[in-house]
Amino acid sequence: MGEHTKRHTIEWHDPLATAAAVKEMSGLEALRAMQRGEIPLPPMTLVMNMRLVLVEEGHVVFSGEPGEYHYNPIGSVHGGYASTIFDSALGCAVHSTLPAGDGYTTLDLHVRFIRAITHETGRVRCEARVVNAGSRIAVAEATLYDAGGKVLGHGTTSCFIFRGRG
Amino acid sequence: MGEHTKRHTIEWHDPLATAAAVKEMSGLEALRAMQRGEIPLPPMTLVMNMRLVLVEEGHVVFSGEPGEYHYNPIGSVHGGYASTIFDSALGCAVHSTLPAGDGYTTLDLHVRFIRAITHETGRVRCEARVVNAGSRIAVAEATLYDAGGKVLGHGTTSCFIFRGRG
Amino acid sequence: MGEHTKRHTIEWHDPLATAAAVKEMSGLEALRAMQRGEIPLPPMTLVMNMRLVLVEEGHVVFSGEPGEYHYNPIGSVHGGYASTIFDSALGCAVHSTLPAGDGYTTLDLHVRFIRAITHETGRVRCEARVVNAGSRIAVAEATLYDAGGKVLGHGTTSCFIFRGRG
């Protein structure tokens, strides 16, 4: 590609090994094991340069630092970056409420982009909480902040819960 | 990280050079120049292994091939992958309606995940069309398909249009 | 309330009798029976001055004529009017795909308001189609038009399907 080409290398472990380990634990145990590095982080976390900074039942915080390689064609970080961190934080907030043997899948993700994210934004922080944990459906909402506490976006999700798949 | 570590390297060009070139053209010209490789693709396109396969006024198709490095912790491709391809296709569909000098920003993205995407899904295809191109706000919708034509997801967006910034 | 007061009276039949009749039929049968007037329309249909104008499997059209009594405090028809017609058309499109014994409940409704609706808009028409009818979840989308075919809004929904409750 020539001299102006930049490079970034992602290194990861087998995500199916992570998924198999996650399945044996409650959501809270699995997320805390990932946070402590006892289970390898899933590769998309590395692609997005994100990490899990807080895990409680129904409440999860991710942070992330977007790079130049997350840019869109119109001069800012691609909306897919914020969407990915919202999807992670919202899904994990729901996951944190589930006992071992239960699983979930995300039905939808709705992200409202409030301020543009650029290279200069630095570290962002996505705080998610469960609004309602029903027997079949869980609803969660999250807010994305910059380091100074300014709101960058808001997101919500509905997840479908699979019960008793132990 | 040891012997089980896998690696993927992304190589890209300066996205601000792409953004500067894009600004001088109509949306249709800019997207077609990217499709023909005359303007470097923005890095997020490469991170997600996507490409622009069709560009018409108000109608854009992206395809993408998710890899293992796009996995989440629960055994499938992260929802951020589909969200990114939806955001790209929907935003570019809106962009394709804009004359030179106008710009846009995405206000929100709503993605409905219909079937899980895994490593075996292969190439996916996101077809977006503009529902309404207003003077200030444009609305677009898109459907994501697998290679066999099965619906994987549905997405919608609203974009804010900046007029007359030439 | 004095001489400037206006009045509108709604007359309806017991909606639980309608619901009981609906339960015995497939979705398509129930909707067609309502369209032909063999089952009383549910009261909200009358409150919103709506009617079912087309029913096919996975495709439903409602029309409605908003009145002054549907106004909000800022000089136009309340967003709840369009929301109600979208919710009806989208839910009925999903319902039209269900055999007798199955039921559904709406998980979420997302409405994008494109043009304001006023007293002068006249009759509006909401065309809904099912995007995907899964075993547990169905997704539908709809467009709202004025009499001249201008797009007034766009909506989507996800419904949860209860199987085999006959």
Place this chain on the structure above:
Amino acid sequence: MGEHTKRHTIEWHDPLATAAAVKEMSGLEALRAMQRGEIPLPPMTLVMNMRLVLVEEGHVVFSGEPGEYHYNPIGSVHGGYASTIFDSALGCAVHSTLPAGDGYTTLDLHVRFIRAITHETGRVRCEARVVNAGSRIAVAEATLYDAGGKVLGHGTTSCFIFRGRG
């Protein structure tokens, strides 16, 4: 319609007189004047049997009591009821942040229905707060509760702000 017919009559004042009065005031003044009964409530409020119970800057609470005339064909209160109360509370929360001369229009409404509402639910309460009041776009979120504090639904909106139309 025969002996089983039920009737409900709505009485209202000219909503354009309300809209004209609202235009002269800040959002907070207009909403408080409606709450105190100094400006007639808009008719849709009466159609839905709702009232404004709390107005602060960026924070609004509506309550409502659905009746049998708000029923859908499947045995519960129509989703349009909750949608209308969400649209009212969210829009008024945004309105409460606007000075005299500014206006707003709702771009989209997203409602997540968490528990079914029936005749027996009684009074519901919708609490809305502004997430971000930008110069052009405001985002708000709201939660709907029953009298016992159970969550019935969650909603979000984006509104477009018209500045300086005094």
